Amino acid sequence: MKYRNLYFIFYGADMTRRDIFKKDIADAGERFADTFSLPKDMVVNATLLHMIGKSDIFIENFKGIVSYTCHEIIIKGHKIKYCICGDNLAIEYYSNEDMKISGQINEVKVVREAMR
């Protein structure tokens, strides 16, 4: 009961104990990577975005393309989506390992998927 009160202080009163446990499990990978100084993209399967200036962006460790238009490309990562907004966006190359997007990039947004 005492510990539960502490959780409420850290995570808010609206989170149930089950939510807190789920979040702990989800963040375990990140904590593990931090503790052993390992690359997070390898440990927690995170997407790696490498942006050069405002015109080129390299993406690795992604799942696929959700949507592609001249002004917006949505990339699906692991439980997360990345929305790259801009003008004249083109995919320079698209392979199993990585992809490169070029064009006038205005915004890179992260869209979190709802936790089940």
Add this chain to the structure above:
Amino acid sequence: MQNNWVRFVKGCISVKLGGDYLERFFNMCRTHDIYLWGIRRENDICVCNMYASDFFKLPPLLKKTGTRAKVIRKSGVPFYIPFMKKRIIFFAGVILCLIMLNLVTNYVWAIEYIGNLQVSDNELTDFLNSQNIHYGIKKSEINCEEKEKRLREAFPNVTWTSIYFEGSKLCVEVKENEKTEPKKTQTRGTDIISEDEGVIISIVTRNGVPKVKAGDTVVKGQVLVEGSVPVYNEEQVITDYQIYDADADIWIKAPIIYKDEVSKSYPVLFYTGNDADVGFFEAFGFHVDGLLIYDLFHKSKTDLYETLTQKHQLVLLDNIYLPIYYGRINRKEYSLKYLAHTTDEMKQILSDNFEKFISELEEKGVQIVEKNVKIVKNRNSMKMQGDITAIKPTGRVVDIQRTDEAQQTQEAAPQ
């Protein structure tokens, strides 16, 4: 990302894609290891590039995603094969040429020398030849660093060297020591002896001991200035000799014997006008010219010719001299006739020659004091002979000739 050359060799196509599920199509291509590049969205359609071989993997994916595909451009080697099949010899020639080019670039075909001022190109060429470096040698056989070291050893005034290749050209770059130390001439001890027999007019000595003075009569070979300078002690006895190279300006009044002869008859060339101007070619000791053909059609009157040959050697890349020569031969036929001088003409020739001789002497700084020449006429010639008294510089440097007296003094001095 892959190299454009790889794409060209493997062959690539541009495909126009249309449909509602293009993103899904791209993702399926990815999972089936189909590499796509240059994806551009144009309204409802997409244009992308892919390898030609991957195009055959597309039908099931197109069917599944309801995408339409149309090839709009083909490029790369596989699409040239039908074109090349018809012109196989041409392409075989091109490939053979490339192979030959690759082969010949492994050899040295030119040598360039950079930065040499004191050391001449010929000296460097001789050095390279001594190191077995010549045109046509394989590049891999040359150890540049070792040759650089040898070059510095061979030429002491070369302070820095660099031997490197520029394509098939071997560059030998050198830097020389600009401040060359003046050569220290070692004193070997010399005397000055007289070259003529006569009277000394003046003597100015810079080094050594003068043995004659103005007004003295000297004979040929007499020592005028001695290189060994005696050193006296307090009792005015010679204790030692210091050796110098004798140096002095000595003027002597001496006779010069003049003799000239002109024969009465003299040869004159008469060109017959039978001139031949033909080309020639010479390679590996084999000579071909047009003179043989010319002689067949033109009968020569005499066997006397004046021949002018312009010879050029075939040079490749400014440096490679091939043993092939070409040029022109200009042959003029002439005959000799002997004509006779008149007495006046012979006198004129003799006096002209004499005046020329005198002016040449004056140019050398010789002062003419007296001229005593006479002309004698013979049957077939005319002679001019006599003496010219002149004041001229004299003195020949010879190795020291120590007198017996000096030797005895030097031997006695240590006792």
